[in-house]
Amino acid sequence: MSLPTAGPGREASGGSLPDYLLRPAGGGYRSLNPTTKLVLALGEVVVAFLAGTWLGPLLVLAAVVGAAAAARAVRRLALVAAVALPVIGSILLVNTFLLPGAHDAIVRVGPIAPTWSGLLFGFQTALRLMAMSLALALVYLTTEIDDLLADLERRGLGRRPVFIVGSTLQTVPRTVERAAEIVDAQRARGLDTEGRFWRRARGVVPLAAPLIFGALTDVEERTVALEARGFTAPGRRTPLRIPPDSAAQRRLRWACLVLVAALVAAHLAGAAGVLP
Amino acid sequence: MTIRLAGASYRYAGAGRPALEGIDLEIEAGRVVGLVGANESGKSTLCLVASGLAPATIGGHLAGDVTVDGRETAALRPHELAQRCGALFQNPATQLSGTTRTVFEELAFGPRNLGLPLAEIVERVGWAMEVLGIGALADRDPQRLSGGQAQLVALASILALRPGHLVLDEPTSQLDPRGTRLVGAALGRLAVETGTAILIVEHKTELLARLADTVAVLDGGRLVLAGPTATVLGDQRLPSLGVEPPAPVRLGRALDAAGLAVDLDLLAATAEEADRAEGGRGDRCGRGGRDDGRDDGRGSPSVSAAPGAAPGAAPGVTGGVALALQGVVFDYPDGTRALAGIDLQVAGGERLAIVGQNGSGKSTLVRHLNGLLRPTVGRVLVGGRDAGQLHVAQLARQVALAFQNPDRQIFSGRARSEVAFGPRNLGLSGAELDRAVAEALAAVGLEAEADSNPYDLGYSRRKLLSLASVLAMRTPVVVLDEPTTGQDARGVARVRAIVATLAAEGRTVVTVSHDMRFVTETAARVVVMRAGRIVLDGPPGEVFAEPQWPLLASTYLEPTLAARVGARLGLGSTPTEAALVAALAVRGR
Numbered sequence: 001m002s003l004p005t006a007g008p009g010r011e012a013s014g015g016s017l018p019d020y021l022l023r024p025a026g027g028g029y030r031s032l033n034p035t036t037k038l039v040l041a042l043g044e045v046v047v048a049f050l051a052g053t054w055l056g057p058l059l060v061l062a063a064v065v066g067a068a069a070a071a072r073a074v075r076r077l078a079l080v081a082a083v084a085l086p087v088i089g090s091i092l093l094v095n096t097f098l099l100p101g102a103h104d105a106i107v108r109v110g111p112i113a114p115t116w117s118g119l120l121f122g123f124q125t126a127l128r129l130m131a132m133s134l135a136l137a138l139v140y141l142t143t144e145i146d147d148l149l150a151d152l153e154r155r156g157l158g159r160r161p162v163f164i165v166g167s168t169l170q171t172v173p174r175t176v177e178r179a180a181e182i183v184d185a186q187r188a189r190g191l192d193t194e195g196r197f198w199r200r201a202r203g204v205v206p207l208a209a210p211l212i213f214g215a216l217t218d219v220e221e222r223t224v225a226l227e228a229r230g231f232t233a234p235g236r237r238t239p240l241r242i243p244p245d246s247a248a249q250r251r252l253r254w255a256c257l258v259l260v261a262a263l264v265a266a267h268l269a270g271a272a273g274v275l276p
Numbered sequence: 277m278t279i280r281l282a283g284a285s286y287r288y289a290g291a292g293r294p295a296l297e298g299i300d301l302e303i304e305a306g307r308v309v310g311l312v313g314a315n316e317s318g319k320s321t322l323c324l325v326a327s328g329l330a331p332a333t334i335g336g337h338l339a340g341d342v343t344v345d346g347r348e349t350a351a352l353r354p355h356e357l358a359q360r361c362g363a364l365f366q367n368p369a370t371q372l373s374g375t376t377r378t379v380f381e382e383l384a385f386g387p388r389n390l391g392l393p394l395a396e397i398v399e400r401v402g403w404a405m406e407v408l409g410i411g412a413l414a415d416r417d418p419q420r421l422s423g424g425q426a427q428l429v430a431l432a433s434i435l436a437l438r439p440g441h442l443v444l445d446e447p448t449s450q451l452d453p454r455g456t457r458l459v460g461a462a463l464g465r466l467a468v469e470t471g472t473a474i475l476i477v478e479h480k481t482e483l484l485a486r487l488a489d490t491v492a493v494l495d496g497g498r499l500v501l502a503g504p505t506a507t508v509l510g511d512q513r514l515p516s517l518g519v520e521p522p523a524p525v526r527l528g529r530a531l532d533a534a535g536l537a538v539d540l541d542l543l544a545a546t547a548e549e550a551d552r553a554e555g556g557r558g559d560r561c562g563r564g565g566r567d568d569g570r571d572d573g574r575g576s577p578s579v580s581a582a583p584g585a586a587p588g589a590a591p592g593v594t595g596g597v598a599l600a601l602q603g604v605v606f607d608y609p610d611g612t613r614a615l616a617g618i619d620l621q622v623a624g625g626e627r628l629a630i631v632g633q634n635g636s637g638k639s640t641l642v643r644h645l646n647g648l649l650r651p652t653v654g655r656v657l658v659g660g661r662d663a664g665q666l667h668v669a670q671l672a673r674q675v676a677l678a679f680q681n682p683d684r685q686i687f688s689g690r691a692r693s694e695v696a697f698g699p700r701n702l703g704l705s706g707a708e709l710d711r712a713v714a715e716a717l718a719a720v721g722l723e724a725e726a727d728s729n730p731y732d733l734g735y736s737r738r739k740l741l742s743l744a745s746v747l748a749m750r751t752p753v754v755v756l757d758e759p760t761t762g763q764d765a766r767g768v769a770r771v772r773a774i775v776a777t778l779a780a781e782g783r784t785v786v787t788v789s790h791d792m793r794f795v796t797e798t799a800a801r802v803v804v805m806r807a808g809r810i811v812l813d814g815p816p817g818e819v820f821a822e823p824q825w826p827l828l829a830s831t832y833l834e835p836t837l838a839a840r841v842g843a844r845l846g847l848g849s850t851p852t853e854a855a856l857v858a859a860l861a862v863r864g865r
Contacts, residue, residue, distance in 0.1 A: 016395075016398060017394075017398060020378065145377070146375070159389075166375040178684070184643075184648045184679075185679050185685040186685070186687075188672060188676070188679070189685075189697055189698035189701060190702045191701055192667065193668075208687075209687035218370050220334075221370035222370045224329055224333055224365065225365065225370055225372075227329060227357075228327065228354075228362065228363040228364075229385060229433065230354075230355040230386050230390050231354075231355075232354050233355035233390050233391065234355070237388045237389055237391060238393070239388075240384060
């Protein structure tokens with residue numbers, strides 16, 4: 001028995017990528033160039049925070065939901081919104097009850113006095129944060145990380161920053177999986193995560209240590225493995241595929257960047273506040 | 277084309293004493309050098325030094341000469357070294373880039389780093405997949421593979437770089453027997469046909485006996501034995517150095533010690549016959565296997581044995597049903613069917629081993645025993661009670677499970693408190709808790725490390741510590757998932773002794789393992805799984821009997837050499853060396 005005929009040193013025979021790497025983009029927002037999506041998200045974040053108190057965030061939310069519908073990502077986006085709800089709720093509560101300088105009490109029960117202006121400010125802040133979170137989440141939900149990395153690298157971002165971006169984005173789901181495995185290991189040793197709150201809180205320590213230790217060990221071992229795979233070689237990496245781009249998208253990106261610059265300038269000049 | 281170490285000594289940064297001292301070793305083009313030794317004898321460190329990654333990448337101090345193709349490794353940049361000398365380390369999870377979506381892209385990661393033309397990258401990836409028979413994995417997510425599959429992908433990723441030399445640190449530790457053979461055969465062909473020089477660290481000396489031209493033994497950071505493979509692996513000192521001799525040598529000695537005539541030619545011929553029978557290549561990675569031994573069960577052949585009820589009472593069985601799975605089907609949330617109808621009863625005090633190829637559903641099954649997974653269909657009974665009605669914490673009083681990966685479990689800053697965590701959760705305290713902890717640490721040989729930080733221990737000792745953590749819970753049922761992975765001969769012997777002790781105490785022991793010798797010597801009953809189903813169930817003498825060999829092969833398992841010799845001599849089923857010796861002794865009378 002011998003090795004496959006393509007042994008070391010054989011000339012490349014003009015192979016092509018398998019079909020599953022050349023998947024259809026999906027159309028609409030989903031098929032936009034990853035950098036276009038990033039720039040649009042940047043623009044949306046700036047609009048949400050600088051273009052008026054209500055108009056900006058409401059416009060962004062409408063745009064994001066519309067794009068999510070076009071990309072068939074509404075359900076997953078709703079999940080992100082649900083995850084953000086506790087934070088939103090806490091912002092509302094803290095501002096309603098504790099906004100400094102607010103005196104227009106809704107009701108007064110002893111020392112506790114929620115205020116109208118606190119509620120309003122909390123609602124505005126929550127709306128902005130939700131618009132920002134969903135705008136960024138939509139990019140994450142509708143973009144292949146590999147495509148984003150390939151595009152960033154094509155635009156001259158070095159391989160180290162690209163790798164950091166890529167591994168960070170991949171870290172989220174990996175960490176969730178690892179945490180679940182660690183919880184299982186501690187539950188198997190009698191840790192009660194199905195009991196009272198203080199029992200569950202006690203379980204955080206056994207969860208955190210292996211998670212941190214595992215991550216540190218992984219980084220060390222992965223660094224060695226990357227070196228062994230030529231990661232520090234000079235020159236540009238070969239892209240497997242280049243995400244599509246177009247003149248229209250280039251114009252859109254520039255228009256978005258100009259808008260961002262204009263809004264920032266207007267904000268600095270105190271003119272953005274005239275918007276509702 | 278050689279890798280050469282001359283008087284090489286290496287000390288890790290901050291370490292008081294060197295990890296390697298005065299190493300002289302040469303690996304010539306087309307030659308395979310096996311490296312063996314006890315755990316923490318310096319094997320992985322030698323791999324780091326030989327591949328040039330130490331000290332260039334990880335720091336530390338190197339004295340002496342280390343050259344690749346006549347050039348000092350210190351003078352080569354990491355990417356230049358990567359093209360000359362491919363290095364693969366133990367944990368496949370950290371050998372993968374973690375940024376790719378498919379196995380194909382993972383294999384392309386290295387060649388892309390080198391800036392090779394796309395056509396050459398595609399051709400290299402295809403070649404590497406073909407060499408290791410993993411073409412069916414090409415579009416799979418690398419993070420969703422079983423341990424064995426990930427190990428093959430990690431090795432293929434290095435092969436795709438087409439280095440002139442390979443330095444491999446336990447590349448088969450998580451592979452089933454047939455996977456191990458496949459990797460051995462592929463490496464042998466690489467050496468012969470392409471002139472690749474290979475340094476391979478292995479605990480599996482049977483693999484080295486087939487593959488290596490020479491073998492070197494490390495002890496305490498020094499090379500204490502080196503020479504032709506047959507000479508070194510036949511050396512009487514090997515066991516005292518923490519290395520298990522290969523099966524033919526071991527068997528020959530067992531027969532010799534029993535005063536039986538040893539036909540060395542017969543042993544050698546039987547071992548070669550096994551090579552021929554099992555060494556076939558082919559695409560071994562089916563579509564089903566996925567993480568944690570999950571398997572989709574699609575396309576699985578029909579059950580060919582009558583599994584389920586416990587076979588005749590085995591020695592030590594105390595009676596009563598400790599565990600029962602009734603019609604258990606389990607589907608993962610993504611729809612993957614991992615268990616496709618399991619009926620199994622385990623009696624109290626029974627020693628049961630579950631075996632099967634990578635991704636056959638073994639780990640999924642044992643996670644049902646303590647409630648970490650709940651059946652999609654069917655039910656699990658633990659001590660006669662429906663596990664579905666009990667919390668995992670309640671089930672932990674009945675069933676303790678030692679996981680494959682100790683680093684997912686260990687959390688404490690001291691070994692003693694790590695071991696105390698489980699029994700304290702179960703309500704032990706004071707002197708009783710101290711006694712349980714001390715006994716468990718003594719059982720795994722870590723009593724002297726009671727106050728050590730677990731993270732200062734090597735992987736094999738961390739694995740023993742996680743085993744002690746489970747033993748200290750003193751549960752009626754103990755489940756061990758791959759307890760011998762990464763253990764040297766002493767560690768395996770210790771685990772074997774622990775299982776025997778547990779059985780003598782009347783506790784039920786369930787082990788999952790790819791080590792057929794360990795299985796046949798420790799289990800009274802063996803369950804063979806394939807694609808989420810039980811296809812064989814019985815005592816080792818029945819499961820490893822000659823008529824079952826084709827079925828074993830279908831799930832990438834192999835009978836032991838003792839079983840093959842027994843069959844060849846017409847002695848019936850002799851799954852263990854002791855059984856073979858006994859059968860020969862009877863015939864001799």
